[in-house]
Each structure stands twice: as C-alpha cells, then as structure tokens.
Amino acid sequence: MAEVSVTKDAAPAADELVALKNVNKHFGALHVLQDIDLTIAAGEVVVVIGPSGSGKSTLCRAINRLETVESGTITIDGKPLPQEGKELARLRADVGMVFQSFNLFAHKTVLENVMLGQVKVRKVEKAAAAQKARALLDRVGVGTQADKYPAQLSGGQQQRVAIARALAMDPKVMLFDEPTSALDPEMINEVLEVMQQLARDGMTMIVVTHEMGFARSAANRVVFMADGRIVEQATPDEFFNNPRSDRAKDFLSKILHH
Amino acid sequence: MNVLLDNLSLFREGFIGTLELTGASALVAMVLGVIIAGFRVSPVPPLRIFGALWVTLLRNTPLTLLFLVAFFVVPKVLFPDLDSFLLAVCACGFYTSAFVAEAVRSGINTVPLGQAEAARSIGMTFTQTMSLVVLPQATRTVVPPLSSIFIALTKNTAIAGAFNNVDLFNVSKTLSNDGYDIAVIFLWITLAYLIVTYAINGLFRLLEHRLEVAR
Numbered sequence A: 001m002a003e004v005s006v007t008k009d010a011a012p013a014a015d016e017l018v019a020l021k022n023v024n025k026h027f028g029a030l031h032v033l034q035d036i037d038l039t040i041a042a043g044e045v046v047v048v049i050g051p052s053g054s055g056k057s058t059l060c061r062a063i064n065r066l067e068t069v070e071s072g073t074i075t076i077d078g079k080p081l082p083q084e085g086k087e088l089a090r091l092r093a094d095v096g097m098v099f100q101s102f103n104l105f106a107h108k109t110v111l112e113n114v115m116l117g118q119v120k121v122r123k124v125e126k127a128a129a130a131q132k133a134r135a136l137l138d139r140v141g142v143g144t145q146a147d148k149y150p151a152q153l154s155g156g157q158q159q160r161v162a163i164a165r166a167l168a169m170d171p172k173v174m175l176f177d178e179p180t181s182a183l184d185p186e187m188i189n190e191v192l193e194v195m196q197q198l199a200r201d202g203m204t205m206i207v208v209t210h211e212m213g214f215a216r217s218a219a220n221r222v223v224f225m226a227d228g229r230i231v232e233q234a235t236p237d238e239f240f241n242n243p244r245s246d247r248a249k250d251f252l253s254k255i256l257h258h
Numbered sequence B: 001m002n003v004l005l006d007n008l009s010l011f012r013e014g015f016i017g018t019l020e021l022t023g024a025s026a027l028v029a030m031v032l033g034v035i036i037a038g039f040r041v042s043p044v045p046p047l048r049i050f051g052a053l054w055v056t057l058l059r060n061t062p063l064t065l066l067f068l069v070a071f072f073v074v075p076k077v078l079f080p081d082l083d084s085f086l087l088a089v090c091a092c093g094f095y096t097s098a099f100v101a102e103a104v105r106s107g108i109n110t111v112p113l114g115q116a117e118a119a120r121s122i123g124m125t126f127t128q129t130m131s132l133v134v135l136p137q138a139t140r141t142v143v144p145p146l147s148s149i150f151i152a153l154t155k156n157t158a159i160a161g162a163f164n165n166v167d168l169f170n171v172s173k174t175l176s177n178d179g180y181d182i183a184v185i186f187l188w189i190t191l192a193y194l195i196v197t198y199a200i201n202g203l204f205r206l207l208e209h210r211l212e213v214a215r
C-alpha cells in the first residue's frame, strides 16, 4: 500500500561517461581552467582544439587527476575522482592516456610495456597478459616488434605501442594529448589510422590534436578552447564551416592556411 | 716479536668485526635510504616533511654525536638493554641512510617525469610506480655515488670500535695498550681497511659494468 516514489533524482544520464562541472584550476596567477563544463557520452569521440597555452593538456590531465583541480567536480562513469591513493589508482586504470612523448617504459620491452599494467594492476596471469598484449600489438600493427626495447622503435611505432599499453587495461575512455605532435610527418598517418579504427570500434575518446583531417572524419564533436575556457562546441562540419566565435574564426584562419 | 703473527686471531676478530658492522649498517642504510627517498618524492606532505627532516638532521649531525646519543641517551630513555653491536649498527646505518636517500633521490630526478606519469595513468599506485618503473631506471645513476658512501661507511664504523665493539680500530687500541710499536700496528690496520674498501670499490665497479652492458 506504500506509495512508491518514482521521481528521478539528479543521477547522471546513463550514457554520460565523463562529466566536468564548473571545474577551475590555477597555475599561480594563471587561471588555466575557467568554469569548465563538459560532458562526454559513452562511445563519443570529442576533439579538443585551441591555441597553444589554452589549457587543453591541463584539461586532459585533470580528467585522470594527473593535475588536481581547485573547484568543481569531475566524474568518470558517475564516480567522482577520489583523493590520491589506491582508489584513485583503480579509477585511473579505467582511463587510458596517450602522451605526446609516448612515455613507454624505457627499461621494458614492448611486450612487457603492454603486460605490466595487466599483471600488476589488473592481476591478470602472465600467460594471459602476454597473449592479450600480442593480440593488441598485432591490432596496432607492431606485433613483430614485441621483443625490442622502445628506443629501438620509430616514433610512430612507439606511439602505437603506447596506445596498445593503454588499451590493455580495457579503459572506459581514452585520452589523447597531441598524440602525433612529436612525430615525423610520414608517421602521423599510421597513428591516426589506429585512432580512427578505435573510434569506429566505439571507444569513447577525448583527443587533443591539431590534425583537422582527423577531427573532420572521426569526431562527433569539436570543443574549441581559448584562454582556459570552452569557447565553442559543435559538430565538426558546423565548426569548420561555420565557426560562431571570433576566437574560433581567427584560430581556424591561421591553421587552415598551412 | 711480530705484531701481526703474534696476534693473528685478534686481527681476524677485528677484521670480521669491521666487516659485520659495515655489512649490517650498509643493509640498514640501503633499506632506510630507499624508503626515505620514496618519502621525499611522495604525494603525501607529512611523509615529505618527515623525509626532509630525517635527511637534514642525520646528514648534519657529527657521527660521534649520534654514537653518544645511541649509547648514553637511548638506553636511558628508550631501550635499556640493546647490545652495543645493534646500537652501533643503528647509529652508522641511520647516519648513512641520509646519504643513500640523497643519492637515490637525485637518481629518481634523472628519470623523466613522463615515466612516472605513464605508470600512474595505467593505475599503478605510488609504491608500484616507484618500485617497477622509476627505481629500476634510477639504478644506473645511483650506483656510482653509493660506492663512495659505503667506503665512507666502512671507515666510519671505526667509531664503533671506541664504543665497546671489537673491530679493527678497537684491536689497534688493544695492541697499543699491549705495548706494540704503534707505527707497525697502524700499518697493518690500514692495510686491513684498504682490503675492505678496495673490495667495495671492485664490487661496485662490477655492478656498474653489469648495468652498462644490460643497456
């Protein structure tokens, strides 16, 4: 006879995987993230672009708490980022990160790079971890390099290994911070192709990049940042053909001429 | 009369005493040093402060003063019946740990920050990041300074000889009290210390070479 209340509470939408609400951060006097509101749905590919120093990297790093923020909330799959410690480590394992400078573990072979997190963080058996690592390395096209050390690989190969290392953790979302900026031109495409494939496979991705071709073809949404703020968000078509803000117009006119 | 041949067993006892003091203190210093270095780069502020205090305090205190504290203050207020070997090892080990911590910390600083960030980003805890990714890469820069730290430690254990421990220094005192020529005693004692320090030097050379090849 009791009445059952069915009012919806403020729970996040089911497909809201990453949510930043009113996030602020300073580096000294510099306000690098200003009232950032951003939500990313499961399966969505969001490209973040903007001029140098606008806070793109900081945004990326804040999402897996490599940078702390001063105010606002960041949630991953409904869970707010915890304080530094075991619980944060567990949450980070669900958020893959690919760095501009690859950051492969220099003292480990390619195979070991992709196994380490599985074995030590996910507690997977070594044999199973190796098998999965080899499959992932094949998937990103560097299967034949498994026993080499990172320094023996080209930049493009290293970055693809880094992607495999992140994927080995079965992340819910992948963050890419200018993954091709440190690469020679002829290697950029091999990395972008892996990322395209990943996007097609339904991975949720947040990608900071200056590769407009990738943004056009793979992104569901473009987020334009300037001076620590999100100035504009739109579909790639809208953004590239009809930017609304002056900052975006100015930025696009500069980069599209090259 | 021959100092060495007449007192061979005493010399041997002193030599082994010095070896034991050095070995045990080195072990304590190594373990503590790595832990303290970890504290100093940890994300937890109280640990960082503790680490900094530990290093500053121990590195800037004369070792003789530490020995005085260990042998006259510690038994009175804390542990009344620790034997003199243990007290000496603590004094030498704690003192040397401050130097080891600094060597390890500077080694850690040579490892690019991106290595630790990558480790954290795949979900490793701080301890895992240190032990699996950062420290193994720091070893190559840490080993050379450790060699001099442990050679200094060997010589520092002589202070323990003045505090109730049988080591080379203690033997030299005993023999000079027995009336042997002090110059000859010192010659043999110095030679014995040289053997130990030379062995340490060689050991670390070997280790450095190994690490070089492994690259």
Ligand SMILES: Nc1ncnc2c1ncn2[C@@H]1O[C@H](COP(=O)(O)OP(=O)(O)OP(=O)(O)O)[C@@H](O)[C@H]1O
Pocket (backbone or CB within 6 Å): A027, A030, A032, A050, A051, A052, A053, A054, A055, A056, A057, A058, A059
């Ligand atoms: N650790 C730091 N300490 C102090 N200032 C920092 C730090 N990291 C970044 N900054 C500053 O914060 C601002 C935003 O940096 P961020 O790296 O997020 O920009 P970005 O948009 O990624 O730029 P880029 O395109 O050059 O990579 C910059 O002005 C930068 O100098």
Ligand SMILES: [Mg+2]
Pocket (backbone or CB within 6 Å): A056, A057, A058, A177, A178
């Ligand atoms: Mg950046």
